Amino acid sequence: MSPAQRRHLAIGAVVLAALGAVVATRFAVVTDITRFLPTGEDPALSALSREIAASELSRTMVLTLEVPAGVDAADRAVAAGRALEEALRADPRVSEHLAFLEGGPPEGVDRAMWELYHPRRLAFLATDAERARARLTDEGLRASARDLKRRLALPMSTLISRVAPGDPLLSLPALFDRLESARGGQVALHEGRFVTEDRRHAVLFLATREPAFDGAVQAPLLSALDDAMAEVQRRLGPGLRLERSGVNRFAVQAERSIKADIARVSIFSMVGLVLFFLVLFRSLRLAALASLPIGVGMLSALAVCLLVFGSIHGLTLAFGASLIGVCIDYTVHFYCHHTLAPSPGGPPATLARLWPGLRLGAVTTIAGFIGLAWSAFPGLREVAVFASVGIASALLATRWLVPPLCAPIQAPTAAASRLAAALARAFDTLRARRRLLWLLPLGAVALTAVAAPQVRWDDDMASLNALDPVLLAEDEAVRARVAPFEQQRFVIAWGADDEAALQANDRAAEALATAQSRGALGAFRSVAAMLPSAARQAEVDAAVRSAPELWPRLSEALVAEGFRPEPFAPFRELLAAPSPAPLTWADLAASPLAPLVRSFRVTLDGRVAWLSFLQDVRDPTALAAALEGLPGVLFLDQEKLFRGTTRAVRVRTTEVLLLGLVFILLLVAARYRTPRRTLAAVLPALMAAAVTVAALALLDKPLNLVALTSLLMVVSMGVDYGVFMAEAQSHHPSELPATLMSLLVACLSTVFGFGLLALSDHPALETIGLVAGVGVTASFVLAPATLAWLAPKETP
Numbered sequence: 079m080s081p082a083q084r085r086h087l088a089i090g091a092v093v094l095a096a097l098g099a100v101v102a103t104r105f106a107v108v109t110d111i112t113r114f115l116p117t118g119e120d121p122a123l124s125a126l127s128r129e130i131a132a133s134e135l136s137r138t139m140v141l142t143l144e145v146p147a148g149v150d151a152a153d154r155a156v157a158a159g160r161a162l163e164e165a166l167r168a169d170p171r172v173s174e175h176l177a178f179l180e181g182g183p184p185e186g187v188d189r190a191m192w193e194l195y196h197p198r199r200l201a202f203l204a205t206d207a208e209r210a211r212a213r214l215t216d217e218g219l220r221a222s223a224r225d226l227k228r229r230l231a232l233p234m235s236t237l238i239s240r241v242a243p244g245d246p247l248l249s250l251p252a253l254f255d256r257l258e259s260a261r262g263g264q265v266a267l268h269e270g271r272f273v274t275e276d277r278r279h280a281v282l283f284l285a286t287r288e289p290a291f292d293g294a295v296q297a298p299l300l301s302a303l304d305d306a307m308a309e310v311q312r313r314l315g316p317g318l319r320l321e322r323s324g325v326n327r328f329a330v331q332a333e334r335s336i337k338a339d340i341a342r343v344s345i346f347s348m349v350g351l352v353l354f355f356l357v358l359f360r361s362l363r364l365a366a367l368a369s370l371p372i373g374v375g376m377l378s379a380l381a382v383c384l385l386v387f388g389s390i391h392g393l394t395l396a397f398g399a400s401l402i403g404v405c406i407d408y409t410v411h412f413y414c415h416h417t418l419a420p421s422p423g424g425p426p427a428t429l430a431r432l433w434p435g436l437r438l439g440a441v442t443t444i445a446g447f448i449g450l451a452w453s454a455f456p457g458l459r460e461v462a463v464f465a466s467v468g469i470a471s472a473l474l475a476t477r478w479l480v481p482p483l484c485a486p487i488q489a490p491t492a493a494a495s496r497l498a499a500a501l502a503r504a505f506d507t508l509r510a511r512r513r514l515l516w517l518l519p520l521g522a523v524a525l526t527a528v529a530a531p532q533v534r535w536d537d538d539m540a541s542l543n544a545l546d547p548v549l550l551a552e553d554e555a556v557r558a559r560v561a562p563f564e565q566q567r568f569v570i571a572w573g574a575d576d577e578a579a580l581q582a583n584d585r586a587a588e589a590l591a592t593a594q595s596r597g598a599l600g601a602f603r604s605v606a607a608m609l610p611s612a613a614r615q616a617e618v619d620a621a622v623r624s625a626p627e628l629w630p631r632l633s634e635a636l637v638a639e640g641f642r643p644e645p646f647a648p649f650r651e652l653l654a655a656p657s658p659a660p661l662t663w664a665d666l667a668a669s670p671l672a673p674l675v676r677s678f679r680v681t682l683d684g685r686v687a688w689l690s691f692l693q694d695v696r697d698p699t700a701l702a703a704a705l706e707g708l709p710g711v712l713f714l715d716q717e718k719l720f721r722g723t724t725r726a727v728r729v730r731t732t733e734v735l736l737l738g739l740v741f742i743l744l745l746v747a748a749r750y751r752t753p754r755r756t757l758a759a760v761l762p763a764l765m766a767a768a769v770t771v772a773a774l775a776l777l778d779k780p781l782n783l784v785a786l787t788s789l790l791m792v793v794s795m796g797v798d799y800g801v802f803m804a805e806a807q808s809h810h811p812s813e814l815p816a817t818l819m820s821l822l823v824a825c826l827s828t829v830f831g832f833g834l835l836a837l838s839d840h841p842a843l844e845t846i847g848l849v850a851g852v853g854v855t856a857s858f859v860l861a862p863a864t865l866a867w868l869a870p871k872e873t874p
Contacts, residue, residue, distance in 0.1 A: 083426075083482035090479045094374065100381040106389040107333055108291045129682050130568065130689070130716075137177065138285040138677070139324035140560050141303075143310075144278055146317045152268045152277035158310060158318055159271055159280025165306035166284070171298040172306075177285040182271040184670040191254060194665060196241075197658045199249040200622040201615035205587070205606070210618045213247065214625040219635040222247050227639045244648035246636065253608070265560055274559050281560055290325040293333040300330060323556035327549055332840070335544075336392035339838045350830040351406070354823050358494045359417060367483055368409045374479070375405045375472030379464040387460055393784070393842050394460045404443060404791065405472035407798050407824045408436050409480060414820035417490045418498055419813040425481035433477065435805035438749055440473040442742040442801070443794035449738035450731070450787065458731070461787060497822070498815035505818060508866040518863050522765040529772035536780035537725045538717070544840050563603060563691040566716045567698070572687035573710050576663045579686040580611035582710030586690055589711070593704040600694025605678040608671075612660035619657050629653060728783060735790055739764075742797060750804060758865045759804040763796025765864075766856035773852045784842045785849050792853030795828070799861035807865055818862060825858035 143162055145154040163181045166172045172179075195202060204210040212218055226246055229238045241250050264275045272281035288295040307320045348369060355365035383390050412429050421427035429436075447469075450462035490498075508515060557563075569590060571582035587606035593599055610618075622628070629650045633643035666675055680687045695701060702713045747756045767789050774781065799821050806817040829851050836847030 079482050086478045087482055090374075090475070094377060097377045097381040100384060101377060104384040104388075105380070106384070107293060107337070107392055107395060108289070108329075108389045129680050130714075133680050134177070134285055134677050136290045136325040137288075138283055139322055139326065140556050141282040141284060141323075142274065142279040142321050142556050142559055143282070144319040144321070145280075147278060152273060154314075155273050155278060155280040156269050156271045158314055159273075159282060161310045161313055162280070162306055162320070163282060165309045166302065169302045169306060171302035172284075175286045175288055175295050175299065177287045178673060179282065179284045180272070180673060181280065181282045182267070184673055186670040190669040190671050192250075194661060194669060194671070195253050196244070196250055198615065198619075198661055199245050200652065200657075201610075201619040201660065202253060203247055203249045203618055203622055205610070205618075206584075206614065207617040207621040210621040211625065214622065214628060216631060216635070219632050220638065223632075223635040223639040223641070226636075227641070243645050244652060246632065246646050246649055264562070279559065286326075291329045293330055296326040297330045297333075300327065321552050321556050323553040323560075327553070328543070328545055331546055331549060332543055333392055335838075335840050336395070336843065339835060339840060339843050340395060343835045346834050347827060347830060351827050354827060355413075358491060358497065358819075358823065359413065359488065360491050361488070363485070364413055364488070367480055368406060368413070370479055370483075371409050371472040371475040372405050374475035375468035378471035379468035382467045383460060383464050386463060390464075391457055391460060393457065394464050404469060404795055404798070406827055407795065407802075407820075408440070408473055408476040410824045410827070411436065411802055411817070411820040412476060412480065413488075414494075414498075414816045414823065415813060416484060417488045417494060418816035418819065419810070420487070424486045425484040429477060429481050431810070432805075434749070435801050436473065436476065438745065439798035439801045440469055442745055442797045443469050445741050445745065446735065446738045446790050446794050449734040450790070452734055458783065458787065465791075494819065498819045501818035501822065502815040505814065505862050505866060508863055512866060515863055515866060518860060519761075519765060522769050522860075525772045526768045529775035532775040532778070533771060534775075534780050535725075535728065536782045537728060541780075541782070541841060543842075561691075563693050564695060567692055567695060568714045568716075569602070569690040569692065569705060569711065570687050570714050571690070571711050572685055574685060576686050577612055578710065579688050580606075580609065580663075581613055582708070583688040583690070584611050584614050585708045586705065586711045589704045589708060590690060590692075593701050596700070596704075598695070598697040598700040598704065599692055600696065602693065603691040605675050605688055605690075608675060609661060609663065609666060612662065615660040616657070623653055623657070728786070731783065731786065735786070738790075739793065742793075746797070746801065749801075750808065755804045755808055758807070759800035760797060762800045762857055762860035762864045763793045765860050766796045766853050767793050769856045770849055770853040774848065777848070779845070779848060782845065784845045788846045788849035789853065792849060792857065795854055796857035796861065799824075799857050800864070803861050803865045821858055821861060825854055828854045 141162070143155065143158045145151055145158055148154070159181045163179060166179060167176075204213055213222065223246070226238070226242060226248060229235060229248070229251075230242070232238075237251060237254070238248070241248070245251075265272050265281055266275055266277070267273070268277060272283075273279060274281060286292075286295060286299065290296060303320075303322070307318075311318055351368055352362070352365040355361060355368065359365075380390060383394065412425075412432060415432060416425055416428050419428075421431055423430075444466045447462050447465040450458045450465075557565075569586050571579055571586045573579035573582055583604065583606055587602075587604045590599070590602045590604065594602060632649075633646070636643055636646065663675075663679070666672055678689050680689065692701075698713075698715065705711050705713045743756070743760055746759045750756050750759065770789060770792055771781065774785065779785075802817050802821065803814075806814045834847070835843050836851055838844050838847065
């Protein structure tokens, strides 16, 4: 080994150690589908939708703890809920990451309601000034007096007796009713704890500070939840059943599934590689060295992505594992030539001879992936960085690290010699019958034409995730029991600040109430009742204070129902006092009432949005029409939004990739300078891509952006195969047997690994496996056949 080679290995070891340190300290896999959601034509709207998907809504779990039926079920549900909450708070896997854990309204909520709303009760008499004036007519005041008399006669009249002197119109009790239902859905209170309406389920809300897709936090938390439930059952006995709803459960399950599939593919790919090298070369050393460029490529790509993006998406990691099929081509190509057609100068000289073809293959592959960097999908940009860095690093490792570690001479085995000779004879046969090879492009065109009508695109990015049906059924059961609101459709009111957004929210609430009355939706949940805009509060307050002769007319109505007006003097004094400052979001956020309203609020780049949650949307078109034209209000259907933007971005991404293919063609043409050899290098890849699309259509598999990205890998590998064949034919005809064998070994190792990936239960991984398996096989068959078809007759 020369001093220069030792220096290369030392530098490589230092670089790998640094990259390993980055990966070891920063490694984090996420399965957040929002990375594969497009920015769309309206970046602000798409960003807001992604913010909703990553907000407290997705970070919150809903837990229901069922107890056996019985007259004391509510009491036992409360006891079980308290026990579960205590066990969770005592576990650091939960407590260290809690944003909140609530089994009932926060302490001090009654006092906060009184302190915040009682001074402002006139502003909350009605939802708007017009309705406030309707309540202050003579008939409206008599109705209020009759309602006051009725409620004072009820057994639970303590609160009414307390507030009536200063609030005979009962604004504050109505707000307390809103507080009890502020969680929405079907949650009730029993002994200060949340229970379902049937009183058989305790209800807890648990949220983490970290995203629901952070597996490092969520997986231990879910385990802690199981342990806490086991502890509760030991304490309270059998018969309890915990059911959970939360995005984190699906994210953790998806992450485990992806990691398991990647591990299986990696292990079996390496096992297959070792077996190939043992059979063909009888050398474990070569098999071990083959993993070096792969490891360097994966480690480099991981480190760069972690530094740039902060984490690595599971789909990017799965796609990165598939880079084994690309990166190993370089090492396999070198090994086959090192054993069957070595250079006199040893491994470095052999690799130097092959370097122009290896470099061209890698550059064309990187050129194709760089086009993804301009995609509107953050996840595809991550894939572009991972692929480009991984391929470049693997190529450099093959160039500088592998040759010094190889034996100076590697005699070919009998198996390798026989295989190479057989492949050479097959190629000669193809070349001798070149006219029959017209059947290859004609067959590819015919297959594509037959399958073309069956090709379909799936622009629903949610289809990239496989939801466990058991988890999904449990999730739906919990939400139906507690908060049966839609998960994909919202009404959004936004503005430059909270006041502007709340004014829009007031308009949205009025439109939603009208739509509900007309049957467009079953129900909705809005913050408008608890926090109308300051402008709306001022309007209502002014409408009350300016009502003509309000106190004399109210006194007359009270006397008519048997009341004396003197005890209601505090209300008369309130009418004469100055108006208090309106209630604001800052007031609520700093109070125990914050948990009741915080899930409604989302911020993005300094702007504020207030959400309204919908239930039982029966007529989306009518609902959208009811909201249309309201300033600052929009009806967000996330599924429809992302389908539309994905469709548009898919078209643009396809255009970018086609430009990348044109660039690849120019690079290859610059190398070979003749149409025949340029077509021989590129045409197999294009035909393989067409055959792959046709195969997917015939298998009734839709095309999506994952398939499109995988097709890019197929084209890249197909170009590699074509380039290797063209290099051998153009510059080193005697090495054609070694080249053919290298293509076979590379193809088999890739197909072997991807054949397993195609068996994955995860739709995205299955798509990657199918596309790569079919496409790489087609590339291997078409590359030598195309060269034989296009080669000049005089070519030996």
